[in-house]
Amino acid sequence: MKKKVSKPTSPATRLPKCPTGIQGLDEITSGGLPRGRPTLVCGGAGCGKTLLAAEFLVRGAVQFDEPGVLMAFEETEKELTANVASLGFDLAGLIRRKKIVVDYVHVERSEVQESGEYDLEGLFIRLGHAIDFIGAKRVVLDTLEVLFASLPNEAILRAELRRLFRWLKEKGVTAVITAERGRESLTRHGLEEYVSDCVILLDHRVNDQIATRHLRVVKYRGSLHGTNEFPFLIAEDGISVLPITSLALNHKVSAGRIATGIHRLDAMLGGRGFFRGSSILITGTSGTGKTIIASNFAQAACRRGERVLFFSFEESPNQIIRNMHSIGLRLEPLVKKDLLRFHSARPSLYGLEMHLATMFREIATFKPHVVIIDPITSLMDAGTDSETKGMVTRLIDYLKAGQVTSLFTSLTLGGHALAQSESAMSSLMDAWILLQDFEGNGERNRVLYVLKARGMAHSNQIREFLISDWGIDLVDAYIGVSGVLTGSARVAQGALEKAAVLATQQEAAQLKREVERKRKALDRQISDLRSDYEGEALELRRIAEQVGTRTLVLGTERAASGLLRQADTKLAAITRNTHRNGKVS
Amino acid sequence: MKIKTVKPPMSANGNASSLAGVVVRRTVKRAKVRAPRFVAKLWQLRLYVTDSTPKSLTAFSNLKKLCESQLKGCYRITVIDLLKQPQLAKGDQILAVPTVVRKLPKPVRTIIGNLSDIERVLVGLDLRAAD
Numbered sequence: 176m177k178k179k180v181s182k183p184t185s186p187a188t189r190l191p192k193c194p195t196g197i198q199g200l201d202e203i204t205s206g207g208l209p210r211g212r213p214t215l216v217c218g219g220a221g222c223g224k225t226l227l228a229a230e231f232l233v234r235g236a237v238q239f240d241e242p243g244v245l246m247a248f249e250e251t252e253k254e255l256t257a258n259v260a261s262l263g264f265d266l267a268g269l270i271r272r273k274k275i276v277v278d279y280v281h282v283e284r285s286e287v288q289e290s291g292e293y294d295l296e297g298l299f300i301r302l303g304h305a306i307d308f309i310g311a312k313r314v315v316l317d318t319l320e321v322l323f324a325s326l327p328n329e330a331i332l333r334a335e336l337r338r339l340f341r342w343l344k345e346k347g348v349t350a351v352i353t354a355e356r357g358r359e360s361l362t363r364h365g366l367e368e369y370v371s372d373c374v375i376l377l378d379h380r381v382n383d384q385i386a387t388r389h390l391r392v393v394k395y396r397g398s399l400h401g402t403n404e405f406p407f408l409i410a411e412d413g414i415s416v417l418p419i420t421s422l423a424l425n426h427k428v429s430a431g432r433i434a435t436g437i438h439r440l441d442a443m444l445g446g447r448g449f450f451r452g453s454s455i456l457i458t459g460t461s462g463t464g465k466t467i468i469a470s471n472f473a474q475a476a477c478r479r480g481e482r483v484l485f486f487s488f489e490e491s492p493n494q495i496i497r498n499m500h501s502i503g504l505r506l507e508p509l510v511k512k513d514l515l516r517f518h519s520a521r522p523s524l525y526g527l528e529m530h531l532a533t534m535f536r537e538i539a540t541f542k543p544h545v546v547i548i549d550p551i552t553s554l555m556d557a558g559t560d561s562e563t564k565g566m567v568t569r570l571i572d573y574l575k576a577g578q579v580t581s582l583f584t585s586l587t588l589g590g591h592a593l594a595q596s597e598s599a600m601s602s603l604m605d606a607w608i609l610l611q612d613f614e615g616n617g618e619r620n621r622v623l624y625v626l627k628a629r630g631m632a633h634s635n636q637i638r639e640f641l642i643s644d645w646g647i648d649l650v651d652a653y654i655g656v657s658g659v660l661t662g663s664a665r666v667a668q669g670a671l672e673k674a675a676v677l678a679t680q681q682e683a684a685q686l687k688r689e690v691e692r693k694r695k696a697l698d699r700q701i702s703d704l705r706s707d708y709e710g711e712a713l714e715l716r717r718i719a720e721q722v723g724t725r726t727l728v729l730g731t732e733r734a735a736s737g738l739l740r741q742a743d744t745k746l747a748a749i750t751r752n753t754h755r756n757g758k759v760s
Numbered sequence: 761m762k763i764k765t766v767k768p769p770m771s772a773n774g775n776a777s778s779l780a781g782v783v784v785r786r787t788v789k790r791a792k793v794r795a796p797r798f799v800a801k802l803w804q805l806r807l808y809v810t811d812s813t814p815k816s817l818t819a820f821s822n823l824k825k826l827c828e829s830q831l832k833g834c835y836r837i838t839v840i841d842l843l844k845q846p847q848l849a850k851g852d853q854i855l856a857v858p859t860v861v862r863k864l865p866k867p868v869r870t871i872i873g874n875l876s877d878i879e880r881v882l883v884g885l886d887l888r889a890a891d
Contacts, residue, residue, distance in 0.1 A: 286870050293873040295857070301850060326872075
């Protein structure tokens, strides 16, 4: 980058730039400060002017092999060394190695009497001597405006300052001049009228009791630059400007999947869990079990031997460990094995940018496979919505670049979770699980949906989410004519159904018995009828016999009488035979 | 920091052609001098200049005139050319040129300018109370 910037292909068309080495600033200024020209850094008290200037110098000396001179008007060499040591800069060592010269300029107005004409040649000589002494390429004047208080004659001072900036340009050094912010102008003493190549404005604003620093490139002659206000932070390793706009969407993606630690949830996510390196959002109202899902996920990752970094903004590590123990999750051994690391901080402890910096540092040192942020909404209190979104974007980008899976929980405050502000954030997320409370029958029950899961087939079903002493379980919620039933209603409905089935069974058995009884009755009737019939048939035969006998008798009697009368002997003989046969049978 | 003390190679009237590296030391016998009552001992003055610019020359001649009239016999002026000895500027916190620094007697006093305003020089050197 340095080469590209310091040796442009055609100097006529492109302004040579001097990389600052400050994280993010070079991206905003597309390469750095204008090389060989003075840059004005202005801002109110405590917004980091001196640190920015010092970092420019130190990084120049360390990273770009460009020695520098720091002319300090406010702080002594010792104070400066101590101050920048907090950013991890070894100023004393650099001074010893002749990479940096610090010249403390101090003029006490009360000790100085003015008499007649003078110029500031002494300043020029000192600066020139320091530059020549180490072959400096960079110069910082911090804060030049102190001279306005030290020297009574402003006319001379202004003339000399104009000469100074011209002289600096002639020297070809890249200079950073810091100045106090004025009430109506950029600087209190109008230095911007002398330094017109590049002006950077720093700002320290308090929003809802939380201070955030901002940086804006007001002017950059001959170069494109980001014109927005960028939040920046002063962390332990220097200044870090957060250029949200410079994010690139070109990270590698993994097709690997990781289990969530909840079997049924894995099943809902195409059977194999989340994608590695994806960002996961879990939203829900309070008490819906967001932290529990997060802890389960953490435990599952640790069991695979992965490192998990758990940022907690609500509970202390011990509290989480204790609470998770109650549902059978044992996190303590994982912490002892250094697979799981907690980082707890109150969201209001410091501003958003500081949180981000802390998180970056923790992530960089621990190198986790999984990062959990519980909950991300707490951080929203530390900044405005757009700031938070910017921060989350940057965080996700950073994590994705490192193939780190990130899980964010988000607390929604009543109402419909989808309608809330994190819908803006959800667009950044690859997977979104929604936890919801169902209230009814005097109880609250938890349900879970998979709202979105990019790149995988996922269940569209609602699941009831049970938390027991043995952990989490997902069960099918009862979906019937009367809607979704959960909890005891679901159990009651189940019982009701069982009873109904039982009743039907009983009814059927009863019916069967009835039919049987009827059949038996019918049989009985049939047999009765049959016996009746048989009786009658017997009677009939008996009667027929009687009739036959009577007829025979009658015939016999008639034959006998005929015989007696001697009417027909032949016929009488036949009838006699017949009578004999009938008697035999 | 050490400054070489050299015998004055110039005439007493101060028409120096070059002031660089010049040290003027004037120690006349005490008996003959009516020293101001608040001047107890030797005054050490340093005059920081750059080369022989008109401002520097004026400053030197003004300073010398003043010393002759007020501190006759008990002062020492060391002229330092910053172009030749730039490293010396840091020690006395020199920004403006010309600058006169009263090293002794304590406390250190600084006067900037070509010393054309004698009154202010006298005030600045504690030779006259400021009104």
